[in-house]
Amino acid sequence: xxQKIQIDxxxxxAELTKLSSFTHVEPSPDGTxxxxxVFTPDDLEARAWLRGIAEAEGFxxxxxxxxxTFFRMEGTDPSLPAVATGSHADxxxxxxxxxxTVGVIGGLEAMRALxxxxxxxxxxxxxxxxxSEEPTxxxxxxxxxxxxxxTLSPEKADALKDADDRTLAEVRTAAGFAGDLADVKLAPxxxxxxxxxxxxxxxxxxxxxxxxxxxTSIAAPASYRFQIQGLGGHAGALxxxxxxxxxxxxxxxxxxIERHALTIGTIDSVATVGTCDVxxxxxxxxxxxxxxxxxxxxxxxxxxxxxxxxxxxxxxxIQTKRGVAISESLVNADAPATSSAAIVDALExxxxxxxxxxxxxxxxxxxxxxxxxxxxxxxxxxxxxRGGVSHRxxxxxxxxxxxxxxxxxxxxxAKVGSD
Amino acid sequence: xxQKIQIDxxxxxAELTKLSSFTHVEPSPDGTxxxxxVFTPDDLEARAWLRGIAEAEGFxxxxxxxxxTFFRMEGTDPSLPAVATGSHADxxxxxxxxxxTVGVIGGLEAMRALxxxxxxxxxxxxxxxxxSEEPTxxxxxxxxxxxxxxTLSPEKADALKDADDRTLAEVRTAAGFAGDLADVKLAPxxxxxxxxxxxxxxxxxxxxxxxxxxxTSIAAPASYRFQIQGLGGHAGALxxxxxxxxxxxxxxxxxxIERHALTIGTIDSVATVGTCDVxxxxxxxxxxxxxxxxxxxxxxxxxxxxxxxxxxxxxxxIQTKRGVAISESLVNADAPATSSAAIVDALExxxxxxxxxxxxxxxxxxxxxxxxxxxxxxxxxxxxxRGGVSHRxxxxxxxxxxxxxxxxxxxxxAKVGSD
Numbered sequence: 001x002x003q004k005i006q007i008d009x010x011x012x013x014a015e016l017t018k019l020s021s022f023t024h025v026e027p028s029p030d031g032t033x034x035x036x037x038v039f040t041p042d043d044l045e046a047r048a049w050l051r052g053i054a055e056a057e058g059f060x061x062x063x064x065x066x067x068x069t070f071f072r073m074e075g076t077d078p079s080l081p082a083v084a085t086g087s088h089a090d091x092x093x094x095x096x097x098x099x100x101t102v103g104v105i106g107g108l109e110a111m112r113a114l115x116x117x118x119x120x121x122x123x124x125x126x127x128x129x130x131x132s133e134e135p136t137x138x139x140x141x142x143x144x145x146x147x148x149x150x151t152l153s154p155e156k157a158d159a160l161k162d163a164d165d166r167t168l169a170e171v172r173t174a175a176g177f178a179g180d181l182a183d184v185k186l187a188p189x190x191x192x193x194x195x196x197x198x199x200x201x202x203x204x205x206x207x208x209x210x211x212x213x214x215x216t217s218i219a220a221p222a223s224y225r226f227q228i229q230g231l232g233g234h235a236g237a238l239x240x241x242x243x244x245x246x247x248x249x250x251x252x253x254x255x256x257i258e259r260h261a262l263t264i265g266t267i268d269s270v271a272t273v274g275t276c277d278v279x280x281x282x283x284x285x286x287x288x289x290x291x292x293x294x295x296x297x298x299x300x301x302x303x304x305x306x307x308x309x310x311x312x313x314x315x316x317x318i319q320t321k322r323g324v325a326i327s328e329s330l331v332n333a334d335a336p337a338t339s340s341a342a343i344v345d346a347l348e349x350x351x352x353x354x355x356x357x358x359x360x361x362x363x364x365x366x367x368x369x370x371x372x373x374x375x376x377x378x379x380x381x382x383x384x385x386r387g388g389v390s391h392r393x394x395x396x397x398x399x400x401x402x403x404x405x406x407x408x409x410x411x412x413x414a415k416v417g418s419d
Numbered sequence: 420x421x422q423k424i425q426i427d428x429x430x431x432x433a434e435l436t437k438l439s440s441f442t443h444v445e446p447s448p449d450g451t452x453x454x455x456x457v458f459t460p461d462d463l464e465a466r467a468w469l470r471g472i473a474e475a476e477g478f479x480x481x482x483x484x485x486x487x488t489f490f491r492m493e494g495t496d497p498s499l500p501a502v503a504t505g506s507h508a509d510x511x512x513x514x515x516x517x518x519x520t521v522g523v524i525g526g527l528e529a530m531r532a533l534x535x536x537x538x539x540x541x542x543x544x545x546x547x548x549x550x551s552e553e554p555t556x557x558x559x560x561x562x563x564x565x566x567x568x569x570t571l572s573p574e575k576a577d578a579l580k581d582a583d584d585r586t587l588a589e590v591r592t593a594a595g596f597a598g599d600l601a602d603v604k605l606a607p608x609x610x611x612x613x614x615x616x617x618x619x620x621x622x623x624x625x626x627x628x629x630x631x632x633x634x635t636s637i638a639a640p641a642s643y644r645f646q647i648q649g650l651g652g653h654a655g656a657l658x659x660x661x662x663x664x665x666x667x668x669x670x671x672x673x674x675x676i677e678r679h680a681l682t683i684g685t686i687d688s689v690a691t692v693g694t695c696d697v698x699x700x701x702x703x704x705x706x707x708x709x710x711x712x713x714x715x716x717x718x719x720x721x722x723x724x725x726x727x728x729x730x731x732x733x734x735x736x737i738q739t740k741r742g743v744a745i746s747e748s749l750v751n752a753d754a755p756a757t758s759s760a761a762i763v764d765a766l767e768x769x770x771x772x773x774x775x776x777x778x779x780x781x782x783x784x785x786x787x788x789x790x791x792x793x794x795x796x797x798x799x800x801x802x803x804x805r806g807g808v809s810h811r812x813x814x815x816x817x818x819x820x821x822x823x824x825x826x827x828x829x830x831x832x833a834k835v836g837s838d
Contacts, residue, residue: 092701099653135702201656221655223702234518234809235691235714236640236784237620240681242807247692248677251670258667262659272654273666274702276695282511283554283642283693283712283750284785285810293702295654365655366703388661391653391704 005117005410007109009403015053015105016402019089020097022046033094033393038132038143039067039175046089050104050129057112059127065179066157066172067131068144073111075124075417081192083121083417084376085110085409086128088144088368092136096395098385102402103197104129110197110410121417123192130368137162137171140332141221145368147184149375151334154181191376193343193416196369197409198380199397203388204361211404212358213382214347215339218373219268219297219364220304222333226253230324232280232288244323247278247287253326256314257294260307269303270364271296299336299362337370340377343416347379350411356404365390381405381412424536424829426528428822434472434524435821438508439516441465452513452812457551457562458486458594465508469523469548476531478546484598485576485591487563488548492530494836496541500611502836503795504529504828505547507563507787511555515814517804521821522616523548529616529829540836542611549787556581556590559751560640564787566603568794570753573600610795612762612835615788616828617799618816622807623780630823631777632801633766634758637792638687638716638783639723641752645672649743651699651707663742666697666706672745675733676713679726688722689783690715718755718781756789759796762835766798769830775823784809800824800831 022042024035036042047069051061054071062070072082087103107127114125131144138160146152158169158181172178200206205213230246231238254273261271272295279289298304315326344360351358361382363369369378383405386396441461443454455461466488470480473490481489491501506522526546533544550563557579565571577588577600591597619625624632649665650657673692680690691714698708717723734745763779770777780801782788788797802824805815 092699092704094699139702141703201653202658203661219655232811233807234620234784235693236638236689236716236782237809238689238807239621239686239783240677240684240689241686242622245677245691247695248673251673254667254670255674258659258664265659267658267660270655270657270659272664272703272705274654274697274704274706275700276666276697278693278695280511280513280810281694282810283558283714284560284691285511285693286691287693288811295703297655363655364658365653388656388658389652390656391699391701392651392707 003117005113005119005407007113007403007407009399012105012109012403012406013399016097016101019046019101019105022049034091034097035093035095036089036091038090038137039171043090044175047129050089053108057115059111063177064184065177065181066144066147066184067177068148068184069129071108071127073115073125075122076120077122078124080123081189082124082126083193083413084126084128084191085195085197085413086130087196087198088130088133090132090134092134092391094393095391096393098199098395098397099201099390100133102199102397106197106402106406106409109406110413113410114414119414121414123417125413125417133368138168141366142368142371145371147181148186149371150185151371151374157181186375188375194369194372194376194378195343195409195412196367196380197405198367198382199385199390200382200388201365201385201390205382205384206386206388208359210357210359211384211401212351212356212408213361214344214358215363215380215382216344216360217299217339217362218337218367218370219299219362220301220334220336221295221297221366222304223331224294225329225331226292226294227327228290228324230288233286235284235286238286243286245286246290246324249318249322249324249326250276250290250292252318253292253315257311260310264307264310265298265303268299268362268364269307271307297364301336334370337373337378339379343377343379346412346415347381347408350408356408381408422536424532424538424826426532426822426826428818431524431528431822431825432818435516435520438465438520438524441468453510453516454512454514455508455510457509457556458590462509463594466548469508472527476534478530483603484596484600485563485566485603486550486596487567487603490527490546492534492544494541494543495539497543499542500608501543501545502612502832503545503547503610504614504616504832505549506615506617507549507552509551509553511553511810513812514810515812517618517814517816518620518809519552521618521816525616525821525825525828528825529832532829533833538833540833542836544832544836552787557587560785561787561790564790566600567605568790569604570790570793576600605794607794613788613791613795613797614762614828614831615786615799616824617786617801618804618809619801619807620784620804620809624801624803625805625807627778629776629778630803630820631770631775631827632780633763633777634782634799634801635763635779636718636758636781637756637786637789638718638781639720639753639755640714640716640785641723642750643713644748644750645711645713646746647709647743649707652705654703654705657705662705664705665709665743668737668741668743669695669709669711671737672711672734676730679729683726683729684717684722687718687781687783688726690726716783720755753789756792756797758798762796762798765831765834766800766827769827775827800827
């Protein structure tokens with residue numbers, strides 16, 4: 001007979017801390033930072049260590065050709081589709097120790113806690129370690145879940161190149177992940193449910209003093225590349241009235257994007273220019289060319305498109321006024337995801353029963369759940385993070401909040417695993 | 420007895436073309452480009468080749484501890500201070516083949532032409548190859564002439580570091596230029612005159628259909644470094660109203676600089692933000708920090724300061740409005756230089772006699788003459804360059820214009836060499 005589910009908060013936090021030690025250490029003005037880029041030695045060591053934890057518990061392990069790793073606890077009826085949880089363990093340069101990792105360690109801890117409590121649902125439960133949720137190396141995020149959901153073609157994926165001009169095919173093979181990427185795609189109905197545990201990466205829960213966020217939908221992210229071609233020249237000799245300065249034009253574009261995201265958008269709209277590459281990039285040369293990357297997200301794709309339309313109108317003006325040429329290319333655009341009402345209801349029921357302070361909310365951040373939503377009913381569990389900060393070394397969530405989210409995850413996996 | 424001075428236009432152009440072959444070849448989207456950074460193998464090979472030309476003519480060669488090289492043709496009265504010309508042969512990345520080089524090859528050709536014509540003034544004539552007029556490697560321009568004029572202290576100079584963190588002391592010694600930098604400084608009255616031949620690097624002569632620019636003053640250049648410290652975070656999750664985006668703040672600063680240079684400044688004022696470094700520089704991270712380099716020049720330092728004052732007022736606003744911290748540091752600021760009336764008159768008289776179409780003008784670009792002005796009476800000869808373009812691979816001047824400028828240089832050296 002089964003007892004109450006117990007989360008080992010100390011072990012959970014100790015493992016998160018240990019996981020943060022698998023990092024490419026770089027000088028960071030922001031203090032200790034985690035940098036773990038997909039298929040680097042740091043990433044491979046972290047994967048091996050996680051596998052060790054799963055195997056110690058007797059969970060079976062499957063690794064697919066892109067490196068997505070599945071830790072499985074069998075159910076009583078192997079004929080039924082499994083339920084799954086999971087997240088990612090890769091980290092952008094100078095990031096923190098909670099983004100993604102909480103959902104991986106939390107998933108394993110939830111499975112351990114169920115086992116410990118003698119709870120064995122009829123459906124198997126899997127914790128998935130997704131490959132390259134961060135776009136750092138190959139320029140596109142959620143590589144693993146895009147392939148699992150068929151959103152990205154195996155050919156396109158294998159042809160992706162990193163900054164050293166090495167293809168994903170080369171890099172994954174060198175890292176020991178061989179095989180045909182076509183085998184990564186999941187059959188329809190492969191999972192009966194998918195629930196991801198993650199830090200909010202926003203300030204709302206902390207501000208409201210709430211403990212849990214139940215995600216009802218995930219914003220639709222898109223990224224664009226802008227190239228501004230102007231006229232270069234000597235910084236001393238090219239007269240101001242004759243200038244077609246690509247960086248001044250880029251500055252107007254950056255401010256136009258910010259302005260329209262604030263005015264046309266709502267609190268669910270965010271737009272960010274995260275990179276600005278200037279050519280030739282010399283103090284005494286007028287910039288002749290600038291490349292910008294824009295990340296824009298909204299729970300409503302139509303509103304996202306309205307912001308882009310307003311930006312494009314400004315681009316026409318900037319081109320005419322400044323005599324520059326501005327080209328735009330869509331890097332990727334995804335549809336928003338809506339959570340399964342059944343899973344949201346189950347999460348809500350558990351929160352009420354366990355006395356967890358919760359709110360239903362949208363996710364503005366990009367998660368593997370966005371893609372899993374196209375192959376399974378999904379939802380997400382958010383926990384507070386200090387100041388809404390993430391992708392920074394000072395990213396922080398309390399051990400209590402992490403344990404509480406993990407308990408909710410274990411309870412909901414037991415519930416949907418028995419449906 | 421002496422004949423008319425003859426410039427060998429074909430040899431001159433052939434030598435300029437040969438000099439452009441000493442380049443660090445890199446992929447350049449702008450086509451063929453010259454990149455010759457001080458003390459790289461390309462620079463050292465170019466120096467050796469130039470030395471060969473001078474020695475073949477029997478000119479004596481002196482090299483100082485920072486690598487400034489002096490090609491000398493003796494006069495009839497060795498007791499008198501010499502007259503000098505010269506320029507630089509280094510080139511910023513992806514630059515052209517005329518900036519600086521015209522004044523070096525032109526100086527040697529002028530000396531050869533005088534020798535050929537049997538003209539031997541009482542004063543010796545020297546062509547100076549200045550070290551590192553471009554700031555590319557050590558972040559400060561006119562290294563050689565700053566040291567010759569005592570504008571830069573030997574200690575400060577030797578401590579300058581390149582991007583690989585190597586000091587000038589290390590790099591110059593490794594390149595074969597040893598000795599105490601204090602020996603670079605010239606004694607007062609060392610030269611009785613200095614005249615530099617250079618492409619205009621501006622559009623005025625070509626637009627007016629004029630052949631020669633006689634420089635009456637050189638603009639006062641200054642460079643500043645701005646660091647904008649904002650608040651980083653996840654591009655999807657950090658809400659727009661909560662942002663303190665360092666790149667948006669930098670964009671306002673860039674446009675403020677441009678606006679004030681255009682409104683407060685005159686045609687003699689130029690301001691350029693040539694570099695923009697974004698941290699962390701990831702598509703899905705809000706920029707937390709941006710560093711900008713500003714190059715600002717004016718023939719009137721007071722007007723330059725007025726532009727900076729207006730920019731600083733905007734900085735206060737941007738800081739308050741956006742909750743960012745903007746720090747400013749002066750990298751260097753130099754006083755403008757005024758040409759010697761006697762040399763300007765001599766140049767004008769020759770232009771009138773030879774029927775050269777000329778104008779008196781200011782130089783907005785930075786030249787070694789700016790520093791030579793503090794140790795000798797100076798002026799400069801400008802020749803037209805196509806579209807006013809320079810610091811670009813498509814920088815271009817005609818062989819006729821180069822030869823005409825060189826003839827004027829030879830004539831004026833003969834004149835001031837006999838005063």
